Amino acid sequence: MHASMLQRSTRSLPLTEDGERFLASVTDGVEAIQSAIADVTRQSGKPAGVLKLSMTLTFGLDYVLPLLPAFMQRYPAVVPDLSFENRQVDLIGEGFDAAIGGGMELTQGVVARQLAPLHVIAVASPGYLHERQPPQRPDDLAALDNIAMRSAHSGRVRV
Incomplete structure (x- = not known):
């Protein structure tokens, strides 16, 4: 069993009851965040469910697919749903959990981090x-x- 923090719809990502409890518990800084993560982990167990990702074919072949067997062995309850397209996706509207690509226009509330330089x-x-x-x-x-x-x-x- 796993706890969902967000309830996804085509237009929004409202917090679930677990998500609301998590948010309320993180208002006191890093120590509270670490405690909240540990609490959610204890309650939910290991990650489970479909993980829908979008990326270019080349990046997927070169970087993601080689890591997939070890990932699936570590997280057997996670089912990867990989989309290999060279286009910007609407994360919420198209139901993606994450996208890997360059030069994306980020909508408010979307979190991004650099993985690697693009040449x-x-x-x-x-x-x-x-x-x-x-x-x-x-x-x-x-x-x-x-x-x-x-x-x-x-x-x-x-x-």
């Missing part, structure tokens, strides 16, 4: 660069015509 490589044909000064630094790309990085989700140019 972007800009390439151009010799014909395009023929009468242009080749860039030496990433900032030099701004001087070139029609070079932009757009959000796959909104289509807006990223700054």
Whole structure:
């Protein structure tokens, strides 16, 4: 048996009774947070249920799938539901627990942390660069015509 802290719907993530109790107990700082986590762990046991994740195929193949057997052995009651797409997802609207990707536009209340640097490589044909000064630094790309990085989700140019 496990305690849910949030009740997911298509539009919100309200706290459950366990979540409300947890929130009330963490108002006194780090010691209270550690005590609350220990309390929830004792009451709920080990993690269980479906863990719905979104990530790009390359990241999933290179980093997540190799770790999956050890994860599943450690947490046998967790059922991974992996989605390999190169797009920004609506975590709440699409029912994802987490997403791994770069350049995401975060909605209020979504927590993010850096996992690894993303290396972007800009390439151009010799014909395009023929009468242009080749860039030496990433900032030099701004001087070139029609070079932009757009959000796959909104289509807006990223700054």
